[in-house]
Amino acid sequence: MFNIPLVKNMLIMRGENVEEKVEGFSFPAIVKSQIAIGSRKKAGLIKIAQTKEEAISLCKEYFNRNIAGFQVEAILIEELVTIEHEYYCSIALDASGRQFYLIASKEGGIDIEEVAKTIPEAILKESFSFQEGLSEELAGKVARQLGFNGKQIDTASQIFRNLWDITFKLEAQLVEINPLVLTPSGIVAVDGKMILDDDAAFRQPIVQKLEQKKLTELEKLSKQAGFSFVELSGDIGILANGAGLTMALLDVLSELGLHPANFLDVGGGASKERVYKALELIFKLNPKAVLVNIFGGITRCDAVAQAIIEALNNFSDAPPMVIRLTGTKEKEGIALLKEAGIEAFQDVMEAVEKLDEVLSE
Amino acid sequence: MNKMYISENSKVVVQGITGTQGMFHTKLMVEYGTNIVAGVTPGKGGQEIYGIPVFNEMKEVRAETGADTSIIFVPARFTLAAAMESLNAGITMTVIITENVPVFDMIKLVERANEKGLHLIGPNCPGMLIPDKIKLGIMPDNMCHYGDVAIISKSGTLSYEITKAVGDENIGVSAYVGIGGDPVRGTPMQEAVAYYSDDSKTKTIVLIGEIGSDEEEKTAEYIKEHVSKPVIAYIAGKSAPEGKRMGHAGAIISGDFGTAQGKIEALRKAGALIADTPWDVPKMIKEVM
Numbered sequence: 001m002f003n004i005p006l007v008k009n010m011l012i013m014r015g016e017n018v019e020e021k022v023e024g025f026s027f028p029a030i031v032k033s034q035i036a037i038g039s040r041k042k043a044g045l046i047k048i049a050q051t052k053e054e055a056i057s058l059c060k061e062y063f064n065r066n067i068a069g070f071q072v073e074a075i076l077i078e079e080l081v082t083i084e085h086e087y088y089c090s091i092a093l094d095a096s097g098r099q100f101y102l103i104a105s106k107e108g109g110i111d112i113e114e115v116a117k118t119i120p121e122a123i124l125k126e127s128f129s130f131q132e133g134l135s136e137e138l139a140g141k142v143a144r145q146l147g148f149n150g151k152q153i154d155t156a157s158q159i160f161r162n163l164w165d166i167t168f169k170l171e172a173q174l175v176e177i178n179p180l181v182l183t184p185s186g187i188v189a190v191d192g193k194m195i196l197d198d199d200a201a202f203r204q205p206i207v208q209k210l211e212q213k214k215l216t217e218l219e220k221l222s223k224q225a226g227f228s229f230v231e232l233s234g235d236i237g238i239l240a241n242g243a244g245l246t247m248a249l250l251d252v253l254s255e256l257g258l259h260p261a262n263f264l265d266v267g268g269g270a271s272k273e274r275v276y277k278a279l280e281l282i283f284k285l286n287p288k289a290v291l292v293n294i295f296g297g298i299t300r301c302d303a304v305a306q307a308i309i310e311a312l313n314n315f316s317d318a319p320p321m322v323i324r325l326t327g328t329k330e331k332e333g334i335a336l337l338k339e340a341g342i343e344a345f346q347d348v349m350e351a352v353e354k355l356d357e358v359l360s361e
Numbered sequence: 362m363n364k365m366y367i368s369e370n371s372k373v374v375v376q377g378i379t380g381t382q383g384m385f386h387t388k389l390m391v392e393y394g395t396n397i398v399a400g401v402t403p404g405k406g407g408q409e410i411y412g413i414p415v416f417n418e419m420k421e422v423r424a425e426t427g428a429d430t431s432i433i434f435v436p437a438r439f440t441l442a443a444a445m446e447s448l449n450a451g452i453t454m455t456v457i458i459t460e461n462v463p464v465f466d467m468i469k470l471v472e473r474a475n476e477k478g479l480h481l482i483g484p485n486c487p488g489m490l491i492p493d494k495i496k497l498g499i500m501p502d503n504m505c506h507y508g509d510v511a512i513i514s515k516s517g518t519l520s521y522e523i524t525k526a527v528g529d530e531n532i533g534v535s536a537y538v539g540i541g542g543d544p545v546r547g548t549p550m551q552e553a554v555a556y557y558s559d560d561s562k563t564k565t566i567v568l569i570g571e572i573g574s575d576e577e578e579k580t581a582e583y584i585k586e587h588v589s590k591p592v593i594a595y596i597a598g599k600s601a602p603e604g605k606r607m608g609h610a611g612a613i614i615s616g617d618f619g620t621a622q623g624k625i626e627a628l629r630k631a632g633a634l635i636a637d638t639p640w641d642v643p644k645m646i647k648e649v650m
Binding site: 093095096098130131171173197198199200202203240241242243244245247248250251252253254255263268269295296297298326327328348349 | 382386389437438458460461462463464465468469471472485487499500501514515516517518519520521522525542544545549569571572574575576579595597598599600601638639640
């Protein structure tokens, strides 16, 4: 659809009959798990299958694996090509400069991050504006700098321009081909990656389609409820508001040797229902205690208090909770909690001390 | 170039005044003393909210009331259109409270705003506060009194926390600016620092940053060259796990930029004082005062 030359390939979706699908494909071939994480080759999620049988058993293995909370939803099988050289190319948004970069390197392949750190001069970076887009001249210049010659220059520069076309049409923040491979029969893209804008999902159907696939089960639940959530390895449940404040709270706890079980930013203007759902989710992690830290701006402390009271009424086995409420409607919120016999703090350090006390009981 | 200027004389229009958030925060802003002269919601012109007249479009508002400042509460998908309406009507200062505005909309909007001389703050931000004079945003209003410390923050609630801690120690604030944490936005951190570095009422600058992007690093370079006032900085995210979205391009564009440690080092080298926790900030302000 976007005219990027690819190698011969076939996609197998979870649930499809693997034996039937690989019939007729020529081996050896590369078997690639399609999953939204980086460094797949290093993680053993991309392997060469010498025979059809090997490919079938690899596919089954991948579909059965759980990788950092993700399931492999699809597998791509690709023809093995003769690699003469591996390149890297991408279009990336430079957010603070409000412009885009065409980034390219002769040193493509799985070690590109290492290359960027150790020999930054091996990475070509040309900026262009959103209004002007990637010009033929600039694309051609980069293609020549990569050492392409003759007809290859046109092919490579057309690929770069098509990458910009994808970026523009899908509202992407990154569209990357790595590696872009020179074979005896021409230039082909062997692997790629995109970073799309979740906030553009309402007008980008592809984002809606992909959105659900990259999340763990608990993250899916939280996404539906409208808050951001990351599972961590500790034993203290955290419900806070604002990414910055939540992060600062985690920093403070970590420095005191306390270990958060999660990051949960309940989001701006959280309703009672949303806070209740957040608590429900945190209880699922079976934390030793829960720390609630709300500084109400657009979020109202009275709504938060109501959610806490309701959750404590409905979950008889809820872990001990330490609550800190301040900001918009704090008096009302604290009064509600008091009526229900729940202590609440206005000072965060007092709350953290109380938490430490609760944990050592 | 004093475009970031608002005062008790600013005439404010609320875009999206009939929505839940718009209405709730209009009331709080009016109670604070903000001079709200009008509201806008397409199709709802003719109504009144707390005695404030509601109009269908910004051009009407401008003609009828002479409003010069706007604050936007409309849903994300209409934010670009609402801000363009402000811009075309001749508004000179707009705060966008709305979160989840698509990045490409912001790229388009900021370019146009820069061309036309509209000063934008946000999106996804708490707005701006000149204590005891004007509240143009959603921040709690009992945080602090007027004074000579400017607080500039990417984060919302974290800045409330710090501003309140500052206020609790009886330190006054010349301006509180929540610039927002989205990747593309109206006011880059460096621009806000430059403004308050020149502002005669500000003696000390507090900077609140967080992991991601290269803004704190860019700001550090600016501070090193141009800022002689004391700068106290707090950066959140020291213990944060590496984000899932850190792809190749992030690493390539920014190298070691983006981590809390990288930002802290850059700011320290530029002469800023680094607060270990948010609650250390007031004490540090007193030390430089």
